[in-house]
Amino acid sequence: MKKLCSWLLVLVLAAASLAGCGSQSTDEGSKQSEENSAKQEQTAEPVDVNIAALKGPTAMGMVKFMDDVDKSEVDDENYNFQIAASADEVTPKLVQGELDIAAVPANLASVLYNNTKGQVQVLAVNTLGVLYIVENGETVQSAADLKGKTIYASGKGSTPEYALNYILTENGIDPAADVTIEWKSEHSECVAALANDPSGIAMLPQPFVTTAQTKNPNIRVALDLTEEWDKIQENKEEKSALLTGVVVARSEFVKENPEAVANFLDHYKESVDYVNENTDDAAKLVGQYEIVTEEVAKKALPECNIVCITGDEMKEQLSGYLQVLLDANAQSIGGALPEDDFYYSE
Incomplete structure (x- = not known):
């Protein structure tokens, strides 16, 4: 009788063990399925x-x-x-x-x-910063020299306009009264205007500065507006670029x-x-x-x-x-x- 009970106990334990293995296998299979699903999501179709x-x-x-x-x-x-x-x-x-x-x-x-x-x-x-003041001549040696000048520029309502206005204002020049800014719709139009004006001054970004110089080797970079911006920051508590x-x-x-x-x-x-x-x-x-x-x-x-x-x-x-x-x-x-x-x- 004792031997029979012992054998029954062994069988019960074995069955429990097999059930546990089956459960573990199921869990692992479920986990693997989730991982595969996640991988499929990660490798979604190109958008x-x-x-x-x-x-x-x-x-x-x-x-x-x-x-x-x-x-x-x-x-x-x-x-x-x-x-x-x-x-x-x-x-x-x-x-x-x-x-x-x-x-x-x-x-x-x-x-x-x-x-x-x-x-x-x-x-x-x-x-x-990629903005420059360029000219046919030697009249502009500092930002203050822009007073009274006509400047060809593009980018009205965006970075070029506000950068130029900021630099002019900080140098004591009223953008609305002390300079004349002729706004063009594209940078290429400024290059063309500069080519047709022997004494012209323009605000241009690269690579249009180089384009203008290719058409007219006498055009020189008078001011780097990034440098002019940085000069203004020297006396500011909170600096910017x-x-x-x-x-x-x-x-x-x-x-x-x-x-x-x-x-x-x-x-x-x-x-x-x-x-x-x-x-x-x-x-x-x-x-x-x-x-x-x-x-x-x-x-x-x-x-x-x-x-x-x-x-x-x-x-x-x-x-x-x-x-x-x-x-x-x-x-x-x-x-x-x-x-x-x-x-x-x-």
Whole structure:
């Protein structure tokens, strides 16, 4: 009898053990299924990413990225690029959802954020100061010398206008009364105006400075507006830097496609590094995409201050710049500083 009980106890324990193993196997199978499902989500189908850049440094920083896409060397998403001559071409498409990501003037990003109630986020600073005062002659040796002059410029309502106004004002010059600014719709029009005016003065960004000098070797850089901005900061308690452009995205697109946004930034950073480290090869690509000629790009690229600054550094630099613009003209940034959700965080 004792032996029978012992055998029964052994059988019960064995059955319990088998049941436990079956349960463990089921749990492991369920866990594996969940992991496979998660992997499938992570490797979702590529999404369409519609991107626009302006004809200038912002597009120049993307040329390696664009070339890789055209060669089918990048296929994690379906990237579609377009190059625009002015921000006016980009803004409505971004607001209407025809574009997902765009390179725009730094202040315009804030205006879009405020006007759309947060429907735009900034992903990166892509261009530092690239604005210069150039002239046919030697009349301008300091910012004070601009008083009484006529200046050809483009970028009204965006970074170039507000940067110029800030520098003029801080040097005791009333932009509305002490200078005449002839606004053109595109930088190329300023180059043409300069070519037709023997005593002309213009505010131009790179690479259009180099384009103008190619057409007329007598044109010289009179003032680097980044240096003039920095001089003003020497006596300020809260300092700022002159920024020209940023990359923004629709907030809805960022929320729905976090992996696509991360992929874009990875490729964009790689492209910027390539452009900055391989001037000759990058210049060929710039010419290939008809941003400017290869010859101009080769000379201009080292002066274009192309960057890809993200995260906390982006927020620090951009918020400081927007504060300066707010103090000078609140409407230049849409009436108020953007909230923290304006700044994309990886």
